[in-house]
Amino acid sequence: MGKGMDCPETMKAAVLFGFNDVRVVERPRPVPGPDEILIRVESCGVCAGDLKMISRGMLKQPPFGEFILGHEYAGTVVQVGGAIDEFAAGDRVAVEVHKGCGRCRNCLLGKYTACLNYGDLARGR
Ligand SMILES: [Zn+2]
Ligand SMILES: [Zn+2]
Known part of the structure; x- marks a missing residue:
């Protein structure tokens, strides 16, 4: 709790x-x-x-x-x-609905809404 x-x-x-x-x-x-x-x-x-x-x-x-x-x-x-x-x-x-993986090229550039691991829960997206 x-x-x-x-x-x-x-x-x-x-x-x-x-x-x-x-x-x-x-x-x-x-x-x-x-x-x-x-x-x-x-x-x-x-x-x-x-x-x-x-x-x-x-x-x-x-x-x-x-x-x-x-x-x-x-x-x-x-x-x-x-x-x-x-x-x-x-x-x-x-709420911010987009959560990038935090490790792909786009996320590292701050463009997490264009995360290259979109939909890949195993890679943090
Ligand atoms: Zn929506
Ligand atoms: Zn990403």
């Missing part, structure tokens, strides 16, 4: 159950790991990537029934992992 505010054991989640079948359901609230942050989402965008995932799927997409949609969001930090000292409960944050 991280440091922070008390919050409910469940949350509302927009889950993809099949193509063009998104339902808002209750799901267990995640518990942040040592280097993670739990955010109470207060707004969430829907981007072209979401529409592709909903209508026809994308590479390495989580299975139907498990995939919680929404990757462009903002909210308030409610808990932080033990290794986090950059944020604290109560901070208002927006």
Whole structure:
């Protein structure tokens, strides 16, 4: 359990159950790991990537029934992992959806949105 505010054991989640079948359901609230942050989402965008995932799927997409949609969001930090000292409960944050590998040529130049290891979790992307 991280440091922070008390919050409910469940949350509302927009889950993809099949193509063009998104339902808002209750799901267990995640518990942040040592280097993670739990955010109470207060707004969430829907981007072209979401529409592709909903209508026809994308590479390495989580299975139907498990995939919680929404990757462009903002909210308030409610808990932080033990290794986090950059944020604290109560901070208002927006999420950077791109995370580069940090080691390819483009990432080293600061162009992490054009990471050469895009989609390769084993290489940190
Ligand atoms: Zn997006
Ligand atoms: Zn990279």
